[in-house]
Amino acid sequence: MPEVTRLLADIADVGRDAVRGGWSRPVLSTAELDLRAWFVGEAERRGLDVETDRNGILWAWWNPAGLPLRDAVVTGSHLDSVPGGGEFDGPLGVASALAAVDLLQQRGSSLARPLAVAVFPEEEGSRFGVACLGSRLLTGAIDPDRARGLRDPEGVTLAEAAAAQGFDPSSFGRDDEALARIGCFLELHVEQGRGLVDLGQPVAIGSSILGHGRWRLTFAGQGNHAGTTLMDDRRDPMVAAARAVVAVRDAARARPDARATVGRLRPVPGGTNVIASRVELWLDARHPDDAVTTALVAEIEQLARQIAAEEGCTASLVEESFSVTTVFDEGLRGRIEAVLPNAPLLGTGAGHDAGVLGTVVPTAMLFVRSPDGISHSPEESVEDADAEAGAVALADALESLLT
Incomplete structure (x- = not known):
């Protein structure tokens, strides 16, 4: 061998x-x-x-x-x-x-x-x-x-x-x-x-x-009961997070050679019959031009805040690492x-x-x-x-x- x-x-x-x-x-x-x-x-x-x-x-x-x-x-x-x-x-x-x-x-x-x-x-x-x-x-x-x-x-x-x-x-x-x-x-x-x-x-x-980096994006809403909370009364960060995942894909597609991925998502508290109070997701973004990567992440942050507001939630973004x-x-x-x-x-x-x-x-x-x-x-x-x-x-x- x-x-x-x-x-x-x-x-x-x-x-x-x-x-x-x-x-x-x-x-x-x-x-x-x-x-x-x-x-x-x-x-x-x-x-x-x-x-x-x-x-x-x-x-x-x-x-x-x-x-x-x-x-x-x-x-x-x-x-x-x-x-x-x-x-x-x-x-x-x-x-x-x-x-x-x-x-x-x-x-x-x-x-x-x-x-x-x-x-x-x-x-x-x-x-x-x-x-x-x-x-x-x-x-x-x-x-x-x-x-x-x-x-x-x-x-x-x-x-x-x-x-x-x-x-x-x-x-x-x-x-x-x-x-x-x-x-x-x-x-x-x-x-x-x-x-x-x-x-x-x-x-x-x-x-x-x-060039590439990792960012943690957090959506905060209102935790509540999945059975007793009417759909119109919800501030569900999972919905905001789901919309953000699609927005990440679309923002990257609009820039040639860009790559952006959400590969990990964590709801809190994470129960099947619970509307989450907070959802964290991790963004990986890459591009040969570091300025494009920076601009892409800034756009994603803006989109996340907009989506969060529409869902009655808040959004915050924290950089965890970046390599030029x-x-x-x-x-x-x-x-x-x-x-x-x-x-x-x-x-x-x-x-x-x-x-x-x-x-x-x-x-x-x-x-x-x-x-x-x-x-x-x-x-x-x-x-x-x-x-x-x-x-x-x-x-x-x-x-x-x-x-």
């Missing part, structure tokens, strides 16, 4: 979700912690030195020459998932990094720079609501006090969840010592779209990441293009830790074909041959940067 396929098979049952289908591996859950332990074991089997930094990021170092830990080449990805997500989003990059180390060791590659495989926590933001939280903390892109106070759907703060697993949340925040070790970062990820399918290629080099459009480092990308001349350039609409790290260090990405272009779904897939081609491409790129 090819190495990437074997590695992924070893963790295929971790976090399987019998209710949603697919995999649910939220940060600091039993599933994610089990995956972290799996990674540590696999890294140590390869002779890598593993450490956990003060933001919960795992680092596995290959440095046989005992070089100073600076100007390192770093690769890796994440192990957490969206609720009911796919098997490859995150773990493919981690497994491919381990397989690339195998290939480099088999080749007897000499290292002029240290190599590290990194695993970033809470990339998806599925538990605490902020995507790429580990890399945001590392780079100082999020205030650590705000991060510590983030709450999951059960009301548990990040600080509480981290402390329960032996982490020290008081140490969260920008880590200049860790950043100083990174010379460049190359992340491999499953492609989350049909670009490679349409191009007929197994691997692409990333060119850019679409990222163009990957041209010099680093050019070096990878020289090693992988047949790999096309491809932009992505999905966010990644490489985008956050790209604000402070040179970063690049490789994408591996998904035959149906489906992601964030149990139907996400990667063919074995493409997974192995991705690992070889990653090893080739890393070797060119290390020697």
